[in-house]
Amino acid sequence: TQLLEQSPQFLSIQEGENLTVYCNSSSVFSSLQWYRQEPGEGPVLLVTVVTGGEVKKLKRLTFQFGDARKDSSLHITAAQPGDTGLYLCAAPSWGKLQFGAGTQVVVTP
Amino acid sequence: GAGVSQSPSNKVTEKGKDVELRCDPISGHTALYWYRQSLGQGLEFLIYFQGNSAPDKSGLPSDRFSAERTGGSVSTLTIQRTQQEDSAVYLCASSFRNSPLHFGNGTRLTVT
Numbered sequence A: 001t002q003l004l005e006q007s008p009q010f011l012s013i014q015e016g017e018n019l020t021v022y023c024n025s026s027s028v029f030s031s032l033q034w035y036r037q038e039p040g041e042g043p044v045l046l047v048t049v050v051t052g053g054e055v056k057k058l059k060r061l062t063f064q065f066g067d068a069r070k071d072s073s074l075h076i077t078a079a080q081p082g083d084t085g086l087y088l089c090a091a092p093s094w095g096k097l098q099f100g101a102g103t104q105v106v107v108t109p
Numbered sequence B: 001g002a003g004v005s006q007s008p009s010n011k012v013t014e015k016g017k018d019v020e021l022r023c024d025p026i027s028g029h030t031a032l033y034w035y036r037q038s039l040g041q042g043l044e045f046l047i048y049f050q051g052n053s054a055p056d057k058s059g060l061p062s063d064r065f066s067a068e069r070t071g072g073s074v075s076t077l078t079i080q081r082t083q084q085e086d087s088a089v090y091l092c093a094s095s096f097r098n099s100p101l102h103f104g105n106g107t108r109l110t111v112t
Helices: none
Strands: A005-007 A009-016 A019-024 A031-036 A046-049 A055-058 A061-065 A071-076 A085-093 A098-100 A103-109 B005-007 B010-014 B019-024 B029-039 B044-050 B065-069 B075-079 B088-095 B106-112
Touching: A005 A009, A005 A085, A005 B019, A009 A019, A031 A071, A046 A061, A046 A085, A071 A085, A098 B029, A098 B044, B005 B088, B019 B088, B019 B106, B029 B075, B044 B065, B044 B075, B075 B088
Parallel strands: A009 A103, B010 B106
Antiparallel strands: A005 A019, A019 A071, A031 A046, A031 A085, A055 A061, A061 A071, A085 A098, A085 A103, B005 B019, B019 B075, B029 B044, B029 B088, B065 B075, B088 B106
8 A cells, every 4th residue: 555645647638738636645744745757867856845734836836735734736737748757746754755656747739 | 976876777687687786876965765666657665774874674675685885875776686577767866864855867677
């Protein structure tokens, strides 16, 4: 059983559309991170959220941490082909960082 | 270098052979992680080094897998008697205390 459940597993959309991906758990976390990974590269950190209910914006990306600090969402507005990648959430658990299985996002022109 | 460096970038080996994967973390980073990623999947935790503490080996899938970190810097992940199911991308990451992880580009291992 995954500590962090991400959904959907795969998302294919047209350029200009909006999308939301989710990261859920039954555990409470002190913080949660989102990474994006492109083919042939390692994941790169996008954001860290630490406070329940927190909302952070990074250009067209909006990240929200649930009030109970058990879940998070990533919303992309007016997606562009450059947003294509594997989006991973991660949280500290027993002293180490655990990752979800990721959501593969494909944005076509 | 400025980032985490992993070598080799690609490794093809025959079933039953041993392989060594190397990771050079960012200078000064105290924490070092190894993860495994199968095609299109998330990251599976393998092992974690933090400073001089005993490593957390709880993610190693079998006793064929081992890792060491010499002098608090370079790390080597060794897989003995490789099996086809070991084929994956092996990612190394480092961080300073509780800061976010910086990943290398991984070693793609193919066991034939």
